[in-house]
Amino acid sequence: MVDVVRTSKRLSYVLRHHPGCIGIALDAAGWVDVDDLLAALAAHGLRLTRTQLDEVVASNDKQRFAFDESGTRIRASQGHSVAVDLGYETADPPAELFHGTVERFLPAILADGLRPGRRHAVHLSADVGTARTVGGRRGRPVVLRVDAARLAGDGAQFSRSANGVWLVDAVPPGYLAVV
Numbered sequence: 001m002v003d004v005v006r007t008s009k010r011l012s013y014v015l016r017h018h019p020g021c022i023g024i025a026l027d028a029a030g031w032v033d034v035d036d037l038l039a040a041l042a043a044h045g046l047r048l049t050r051t052q053l054d055e056v057v058a059s060n061d062k063q064r065f066a067f068d069e070s071g072t073r074i075r076a077s078q079g080h081s082v083a084v085d086l087g088y089e090t091a092d093p094p095a096e097l098f099h100g101t102v103e104r105f106l107p108a109i110l111a112d113g114l115r116p117g118r119r120h121a122v123h124l125s126a127d128v129g130t131a132r133t134v135g136g137r138r139g140r141p142v143v144l145r146v147d148a149a150r151l152a153g154d155g156a157q158f159s160r161s162a163n164g165v166w167l168v169d170a171v172p173p174g175y176l177a178v179v
């Protein structure tokens with residue numbers, strides 16, 4: 001039996017942040033050949049069949065990984081810290097989006113706005129519940145409402161990842177309100 005959660009965490013680590021730790025490289029859009037990935041993982045202690053990989057990808061609670069159309073390559077759908085261009089098209093966001101964080105970050109966020117930190121983009125959720133879960137990873141969650149329509153109207157480019165996360169470069173403080 002494959003441990004899907006543990007395997008997903010390992011895949012996130014490799015496909016978003018540290019492909020070099022198992023000796024692979026991602027292409028410019030974040031893809032890697034599935035056979036190369038499985039061989040590299042096996043060489044570093046994680047033996048996984050293609051069927052087991054399919055199971056991890058399909059059962060992932062947030063659909064973090066995607067195969068290309070031919071099924072020969074795989075990538076993380078968002079969340080990278082390494083340089084990749086995921087190629088998502090610019091999309092009109094809903095009027096409001098949400099960001100989950102914790103109290104201790106609020107003074108900095110309300111002064112500087114939301115910044116991507118070590119990731120490529122600020123991650124926003126379409127609903128309050130999801131944002132609360134994201135914030136809850138770090139403590140008691142605080143949810144911020146983003147005036148996405150106005151921010152887009154003022155020129156910010158939004159895109160939506162294959163797994164439904166809204167991405168934007170930054171959110172200045174004037175577009176934020178605590179829910």
Ligand code: HQG
Pocket residue numbers: 062064079100101102105108109112113114115116117118119122123133134135138165
């Ligand atoms: C905070 C997980 C100080 C921000 C989740 C957050 C999400 C600031 C932290 C995805 C700040 C960054 C992303 C500022 C933002 N000053 N703190 N100006 N601007 N912050 O993990 O959004 O399970 O990089 O509030 O579910 O928490 O990995 O971003 O607390 O979808 O697939 O800096 O990661 O998905 O933290 O989470 P992160 P995030 P996965």
